[in-house]
Structure formats: structure tokens, C-alpha cells
Amino acid sequence: QVQLQESGPGLVKPSETLSLTCTVSGGSISSYFWSWIRQPAGKGLEWIGRIYTSGITNYNPSLKSRVTMSVNTSKNQFSLNLTSVTAADSAVYYCAREAAVAGRYLDYWGPGMLVTVSS
Amino acid sequence: DIQMTQSPSSLSASVGDRVTITCRASQSINNYLNWYQQKSGKAPKLLIYSASSLQSGVPSRFSGSGSGTDFTLTITSLQPEDFATYYCQQSYSTPRTFGQGTKVEIK
Numbered sequence: 001q002v003q004l005q006e007s008g009p010g011l012v013k014p015s016e017t018l019s020l021t022c023t024v025s026g027g028s029i030s031s032y033f034w035s036w037i038r039q040p041a042g043k044g045l046e047w048i049g050r051i052y053t054s055g056i057t058n059y060n061p062s063l064k065s066r067v068t069m070s071v072n073t074s075k076n077q078f079s080l081n082l083t084s085v086t087a088a089d090s091a092v093y094y095c096a097r098e099a100a101v102a103g104r105y106l107d108y109w110g111p112g113m114l115v116t117v118s119s
Numbered sequence: 120d121i122q123m124t125q126s127p128s129s130l131s132a133s134v135g136d137r138v139t140i141t142c143r144a145s146q147s148i149n150n151y152l153n154w155y156q157q158k159s160g161k162a163p164k165l166l167i168y169s170a171s172s173l174q175s176g177v178p179s180r181f182s183g184s185g186s187g188t189d190f191t192l193t194i195t196s197l198q199p200e201d202f203a204t205y206y207c208q209q210s211y212s213t214p215r216t217f218g219q220g221t222k223v224e225i226k
Contacts, residue, residue, distance in 0.1 A: 047214050105168035105210060106155070107174070110162065112161075
């Protein structure tokens, strides 16, 4: 059974960089897209972007100037960096797996990690 | 970006009711439409993919239909554990986009 787990600081200061890592267990990280999605309190889901195991990335244009994703296949991990954060970046951040073929759906999700941007 | 619009935003229903949620895309997305269920404080869970395919382990009372721009999620007999928020998502192009959600509440 594939499992994902987000980790990183739960509190980030304004203007600093939010850094999260997702660790994948129970399956290989290869041959899938790995995604980040966030959800501000009481609001809907926002897709941040995805990375393939080859390193190919797609980012949401609304965040593209501030987002970087990377993957470490030897550790079965992938990461998100979001620079110059403001209070508007406070949210629960989810990592998820996207099938690279067929329906391209998000079939496995991490439990989510609350990140608060505050001084 | 492809805009996804769900309706209604919320609904009240009773156990045993038939519930229908609709999702409209701002352009054709063929059948690249997925449905997720999210319970309070939990991650979303995949219910339906490719518009009408039931994810493994999901009860058969859930079904999806549609193609192009108009899609429907149906719950044939609402159960207590189905009270949650439901999201549609297009996987036709990036950026992936979600509907705003439909909250299903107990009447």
C-alpha cells in the first residue's frame, strides 16, 4: 500500500521560504508524477504543480515565479520550495501521486501538513 | 486555465436520498474528469476517475457520467458516511484545476 507523508516546518516567517518534503513508502517513486496541492482554511483546493521522476516539472502560473520542485529517487522523496511567502500562503499542503497514463488522476495523498506564515 | 464550476455549492439531504452534483468545464476536457471526497480534517479521496470509472474500494452507490464539458456525480442512496465535501478536477491540461466544492450536509 503506497503511503505519502509530508514533513517540514509548520511555521514560516513572512518573506522567507517554505520548504516541504514528501516521503513515499510502499512503492516506487518511478514512473509517476508527484504533485503538491494546498488548501487554505475553509477554502477549496489549489494545484501548485507536479514533478516527474525524470525531473520534468509543471507549475501553476499563479505561483510559477516562486515555486521550485525537486525529486530524490534514491530516498523516495520529492520536495517543494515556495519563496517570499506571505500570510496568503498559509494553508494545509498536500502531496499526492498522479498516474502518468490514462486518467491522470490523484490516487494517493498524504495526510496534509498545516503551514502557517506568521512572524 | 480551465475553469471548473460545480453546482450546487451545498445541499442538504437525508439518508437514503439520491444526490446529484454537477461540474462544468470552461472548455472541452474529453473525459479527463475526476471526483474526490473530502471529510473534515482529512485529505481528499479519489472516488471516480476518467469521468465514469469507479476507483477500487469505492462503493457502487457512487457513479459518474459525462463527457466534453458537462459531468455528473451521483450517489444513489446517501449513507451517513457520505456527508462530506465533493470536488471535481480536470486532468486534461496543466494547471490542473478543481471545482469550488459541494458540501453535502444532513437534512
